[in-house]
Amino acid sequence: SAKGVILVGGGSKGTRFRPLSFDLPKPLIPIAGKPMILHHLEHLAQVPGLDEVILLGFYDEHMFSDFVANTSKHLGITVRYLREAAALGTAGGIWRYRDAIQSGSPEALFILHCDVASSFPLNDMLAFHRQHGKPLTVLAKTVPPSGDARAYGCMVKHSETYELLHYVEKPETWVSNLINCGIYVAETNSFYALLDKTCSERSRWSVIDSSGNLSSTNLGESDCSHIRLEQDIIMQYEGRKTVYVYEHDDFWCQIKEPAAALLASKLYLEHYAKSQPNILADYAYRPEVLVPRLYSSTSDDFGRGSVTMGSATPTFVGPVFVHSTARIAAGAKIGPNVSIGAGCVVGTGARLFHCIVLEDCVIREHALVANSIIGWSSVIGPWARVEGDGVERERRQISVLGSHVECEGGVVVRNSIVLPHKTLTTSASERIIL
Numbered sequence: 268s269a270k271g272v273i274l275v276g277g278g279s280k281g282t283r284f285r286p287l288s289f290d291l292p293k294p295l296i297p298i299a300g301k302p303m304i305l306h307h308l309e310h311l312a313q314v315p316g317l318d319e320v321i322l323l324g325f326y327d328e329h330m331f332s333d334f335v336a337n338t339s340k341h342l343g344i345t346v347r348y349l350r351e352a353a354a355l356g357t358a359g360g361i362w363r364y365r366d367a368i369q370s371g372s373p374e375a376l377f378i379l380h381c382d383v384a385s386s387f388p389l390n391d392m393l394a395f396h397r398q399h400g401k402p403l404t405v406l407a408k409t410v411p412p413s414g415d416a417r418a419y420g421c422m423v424k425h426s427e428t429y430e431l432l433h434y435v436e437k438p439e440t441w442v443s444n445l446i447n448c449g450i451y452v453a454e455t456n457s458f459y460a461l462l463d464k465t466c467s468e469r470s471r472w473s474v475i476d477s478s479g480n481l482s483s484t485n486l487g488e489s490d491c492s493h494i495r496l497e498q499d500i501i502m503q504y505e506g507r508k509t510v511y512v513y514e515h516d517d518f519w520c521q522i523k524e525p526a527a528a529l530l531a532s533k534l535y536l537e538h539y540a541k542s543q544p545n546i547l548a549d550y551a552y553r554p555e556v557l558v559p560r561l562y563s564s565t566s567d568d569f570g571r572g573s574v575t576m577g578s579a580t581p582t583f584v585g586p587v588f589v590h591s592t593a594r595i596a597a598g599a600k601i602g603p604n605v606s607i608g609a610g611c612v613v614g615t616g617a618r619l620f621h622c623i624v625l626e627d628c629v630i631r632e633h634a635l636v637a638n639s640i641i642g643w644s645s646v647i648g649p650w651a652r653v654e655g656d657g658v659e660r661e662r663r664q665i666s667v668l669g670s671h672v673e674c675e676g677g678v679v680v681r682n683s684i685v686l687p688h689k690t691l692t693t694s695a696s697e698r699i700i701l
C-alpha cells in the first residue's frame with residue numbers, strides 16, 4: 268500500500284501570489300481549471316493501493332475543509348489536512364505527524380511539494396524506487412543551461428547505480444544541471460529510521476553546544492521540530508547508498524509567482540489534451556465539447572445584443588479549459604492557453620490568450636485579455652485591454668487583477684497588479700494599483 272503527503276506550506280508564504288492569495292491559499296489557486304494541488308491528488312489517486320493523502324501545512328484548517336471534503340468524495344480516497352503549529356520545515360511535519368502518516372503501515376510514501384506542476388510520473392517512479400531507489404528516491408530533471416539550475420537543489424548521480432553522489436541546495440556556484448523536482452517516494456519505515464537518527468544526533472549535539480559539557484541527555488522532541496528534507500536529510504546521505512535519483516524528461520515547472528501559474532497552466536493543458544482529453548466529464552478541454560453549452564441569446568443581458576444565435580461558434584485555438592457553466596459568445600476567440608472558470612461570461616469579439624479567468628467574471632464584447640490572471644467576479648468592459656508581456660523567462664511580466672475589479676470600457680491595463688475591489692477608469696502601465 269502507499270500514502271501521499273503534500274507539503275502545502277502556510278500563510279507566510281504565497282506573498283508573491285497577492286492579491287489572489289488574499290482570497291484563497293496558494294495551493295488552491297486554479298491552474299488549468301483546477302486547484303493547484305488537485306493535479307497532484309488526481310495523479311496520486313492513480314497509484315494502485317494508494318488510499319490516503321495528507322496535506323501538511325500551517326494554514327488554518329478551515330481554509331482546506333471544503334477542498335478536503337470535496338476531493339475525498341470526488342477521488343474516492345481519504346484526503347486530510349494536518350496543521351503544523353509553526354513551519355516545521357519540509358520534513359519536520361512528516362516527523363511530527365508520524366502516527367497519522369504511518370497508520371495502516373503504507374509501504375511507500377510519496378512526498379510532493381505543492382508548488383510544482385508536473386506530469387507526476389508516480390507509477391514509473393515507484394517501479395524505479397522498488398528496483399533501485401530505497402529508501403529514498405528523488406525525482407530529477409536536467410534543465411538546459413538557460414534554466415538557472417542554481418535556483419533549485421542540484422544533484423550529481425551515479426550513472427549506473429543512480430545513487431545520489433552529491434547534493435547542494437540552491438548552490439552559489441554551478442554544481443550540475445540535474446535539479447530536484449520536489450517529488451519524492453520513500454520506503455516508509457526506513458525513511459522514518461533516517462529521521463529518527465537525525466533527531467537523536469541533533470538532541471545530543473545541542474546539549475554539548477549550550478552547556479559546554481558532554482551530556483547524553485535527550486532534549487526531546489522540541490529540538491527536532493524543524494527538519495529540512497534537503498539539507499538535514501538528503502545532503503547528509505549523499506554517497507551513502509541511501510538516496511537515489513530518478514530522472515525524467517516530461518514537463519515540470521515550479522509555481523512561485525503568478526507568471527509561473529500561467530506557464531504551468533499551459534503545460535497542463537497541453538499535457539491533458541494529449542494524455543487524457545476526457546479527464547473530467549464536467550470539464551472541457553476540447554472545442555467540440557463546448558459547442559452544446561455555448562451562450563446564445565436574443566436578450567440583451569450582456570453586451571449590446573450582439574450575440575448571435577444558431578450555428579455560429581466561438582473560435583478556439585489549441586487546448587483550452589472552459590468550465591461547463593461559462594458562456595462564450597459566438598465571435599469570441601479563445602486560446603491558446605486559456606482557462607475560464609465557472610459562471611464566466613465572455614462577449615462577442617473578445618480575444619483571450621495566455622490567461623486564467625477565475626470564476627464569475629464578465630469579459631465584455633471586444634475586450635482583450637492576454638498574459639494576465641483575472642480574479643474572481645471581475646468585469647472587463649467593452650474594448651478594454653488587460654495584458655502583459657508574457658511568461659517566458661526573458662521577459663516575464665503579466666497583469667494580475669484581484670477579485671471584484673472593474674475595468675471600464677476602453678481602459679488599457681499593462682503589466683500591472685490591481686488590488687481587489689478597485690474600479691479602473693483610466694489606463695495603467697507597469698503599476699501596482701492599491
Ligand code: GDD
Nearest residue numbers: 274275276323324354355356380381382419420447448449
Ligand atoms: N508543511 C510545510 N511546512 N510545508 C513547507 C514548509 C513547512 O515548514 N516549508 C516549505 N514547505 C513546502 C512549500 O509549500 C513547498 O511546497 C515545498 O515545501 C518547498 O518549499 P520551499 O521550502 O520554499 O523550497 P523551494 O521550493 O524554494 O525549493 C525546494 O523545491 C525545489 C523544487 O520545486 C527544494 O526542495 C529544491 O531543492 C527543489 O529544487
Ligand code: GTP
Nearest residue numbers: 600615616617618620632633634635636650651652
Ligand atoms: P495571428 O497572429 O495568426 O494570431 O493573427 P490574428 O489576426 O488571428 O491575430 P489574433 O489571433 O491575435 O487576433 C484574432 C482576432 O482578434 C483578430 O480578428 C483581431 O482583429 C482581434 N484582435 C486583435 N487585437 C485585439 C484587441 O485588442 N481587441 C479585440 N477585441 N480584438 C483584437
